[in-house]
Amino acid sequence: MKTIFQKDLRENFKLALIGAAIFILLLMQAYQSSINTLINLLDHNGSVMAANLQPLLSQTLLMEAAFFCAIFGAALGWLQTRNEAHRDLWAYLVHRPVSRADIFRGKAFAGLCLYAFGAGLPLLGLTLVVATPGHIAAPFEWPMTQPLLAVFLTGPVFYFAGMLTGLRQARWFGSKCFGFGGAVAASLAIFAANDMVVSLLITLVAAGILALAARGAYQSGGFYQGQPAAGKFALTIATLAGCGAVMFVAVGLTITLGFQPFTPRQDYTYSYHQMTRGGKIYKVTQTGGDTQTIVDLDGKPLLDPKTGKMMEKQEFQKLSVWGDSVTSRFNDGGQFSAHYILYPFKNFYRLWNVVDRKLWYVDCHGRLLGYDGVTRQFIGSIEPRGADGATAETFLPPSSQNGDYFYSYSYYRELQMLASAQTVYRIDLKKLTANPVFSCTNSDEIGAYQESFRSELTSKILISTRKSVRLLERDGQTILEADYVPAFTKYPNVQLMVLRGSMPTHLNRTNEFALCFTPDYRQNEKTGWKMTTHYAWFTADKGITRTLDLPVLHTDGGPTPLYDRVASSLVPFGLVAMSEKLDAKHLLGLESGLSLMWTLAAGIIGLLVVRRYHFSTRATAGWTIFVLLLGIPGLLTLLCVQEWPARETCPGCKKLRAVDRECCEHCAAEFSAPETNGTEIFAPLVKA
């Protein structure tokens, strides 16, 4: 194994070197992009991708790295085996006194070392650069390397898929590369996973399956027959994903190219409730982006007093009121949790503000960290100390910069307020202090806050606690307060709207306000959209004057596109049955019925095929169950992984029999010797 390892290391080192050079260029470009983002941020008003400030968390880099690791891993595995796939070189490789499993181990170990060299070393280099102060004007923590690490670890999955493709003796070229289907599926699952442990598990399982399949291919010279059972199983699983992908892509292409051009476009209709400055709620219905009707809650259309006709959308927007909203998340771990690969930066920091060419971040430990945008050096941190100045607290992430982009408009630079779970602070960046201006009671807790720039709410801060919704001045004075009704756990979203006083420049106590409490989308979905939206009208001095609950105008997204309908009908019935959506309605639906029909048809075809070739009873049962569980992808897998021998007429019973059997499966007659013609010369071969 050691000799094979050394040989392969030397043989393929050039490839690793080329890979490393390409990856270093990509990483340098990502690093430069991060610096450019910083320069843009310092020099211009506008928006920048906050994630790009820390290259390790840049979505662009993660995507590039994901593609690079997949392609590099696959190329390495494929070339490492393809170079020796020539039948004589293959013979030279395997005809030696070591087992093929040892040869595989030596080659795989060498390949993985080369992968680590080509992809791992550049990543390590980037990490060390980023971790060294003075390079990046953004926070750095070692867990920030996790998304890139997860992406890096997908490479070995593709490496083994490449190896398998290089070796596999498939009946047609296409199915040779079906192992990549498994690798792609694993990659997608890793991207969909919510934490590192899950993605590591997926990587391990996928790499393990493909490694077993590649090892089996080494042992059998690329054939299905002759592999150990584990190899056969792994090859079947790896090919299944490829077959599934091919089937859905084929259906998609057929529908896109064959049917869609002739199908009339169907715009879907949806409705929503909109409040006006007068505090009245209207139901707006739109089709394909155009407003169709605006009616009040009694169903009477809203007429334009100027024209007497149904009011136009533009006119209605002038009457509409748009408030500030916050989404509360209490200590449920959600304050800094986001998808760890797709939105990694949100797990680690929010860029709060950029003042005097200095960048201020609220990090995941609840500290406000400052970095000099010019020197890219850390300049200091501010930690909240509670109303008494002695209680260690942590800042909640500001709602104002919750998206992917950081908005660097001048009015945003006026941001001064941050809050912890108990206290609202006014930040003094010159003195590096956080001055408490408001505290909630010990039994209450701040869930979200928003410093507003809406004209009537400028410089006000909206906070939602477990018990109330408050609007504060920057000095902590309460402008208004309303009870948080209903319970925040089911209604985390609250919107504050200022009514009347058409576009006032400042608030006064005579203003009327409205609060809109929206239920959590997922929880409402689970209840079948039974949770209502709660509206409350109130004034600062009189409190709540009236309330109203309106059903959520949920739309199911309009008519299901043809591809979705066809694709969902092709999903194996076994998977449909396991789906959490399964209920009587789904079970009796057209798609489920078609799915059951396709699955049964695939099962019957599979059974007929395996019976035609007279598989053993065990293999017949196994494949039939497999196809019945997995439907058409399962049938395609059966057809792809098995070798199908020629059939010829048995001279005994005149029926077709497979040539790979020792005797006829129908009449048990042995194969007859080749016909003689009287010119044969056979004599005893005994050495004198």
Added chain:
Amino acid sequence: MSELPVIQTRGLTKYFGRKCAVDGLNLEVPRGCVFAFLGRNGSGKTTTIRMLMGLVPPTHGSGTILGHDIRALTPEVRARIGYLTEEHQLYGWMNVRESGEFQSKFFPKWNAKIYHSVVGHFALKPDAKVKDLSRGERAGLCLALTLAPEPELLMLDDPGLGLDPVARRALIESMIYLTRKSDRTIFFSSHHLSDVERVADYIAVFDRSVLRAACPLGTFQECVRQFRLRFAGTPPALPKINGLLQAIRTEGELRVTCVHANRETENTLRSLLPLEMETLPLGLEDAFINYLGERGEKTFILSEMEAKQ
């Protein structure tokens, strides 16, 4: 010396798709001999060797090599078999010395003396890259790598392919040296019948995926005989002759090649009343060409064309 055959097959068959490459091969190769495996291109020689080496699975039938099932050759068995492939493929990026070092690490019985002696015989420079070697030099290196582990059985797939006569002669001499000095068995395929004639004890002849002959070399030559019959005019029609391979008519002459010719064959030919009848001696090459050439009688058209020339 063990009496068990070194190679034994029973109904060994290989299909590639619908094409039958080897059909029901029954063969036994005794120990300590040089066994030549002959046949035209595509007749199934290489496929048979690859099946015997466990590189491609047989479609059906069975076989043993050194007493072990060809479907499950262990590393220990492979250590006892030297295999020289048809195209002498090696790692092009290695040089001659590295190739030797690489190979030697796998074989505990590596005989450096043999290796250097064969490499020297082919005048190979240790630092020469394999990819820069000529075909003959590469064949020499392959042979050195195959011989140095001192295998019990040498499987050589057309070792002389593409070699010039000098290189081929060197290779043949190496083979003779090896077998005569020890009790090794050499199983080789070849198209160079003069080489076969020099070294082979036995031959097997493949014709369109079927084994047609397996016998001592001398027996084959004895079995294939050619008769020349002279006539005053046009030779008469040929009666049915058992084992007829070819009959070529020319003006006033009939040449008949057949196998297993006996007194009855001679009597049948004499019954045609030729002016003269003689038996022509055939070398292996002529016997082989006649054996595998076009069967049956050639027409007068051909003889007329030949006459015009």
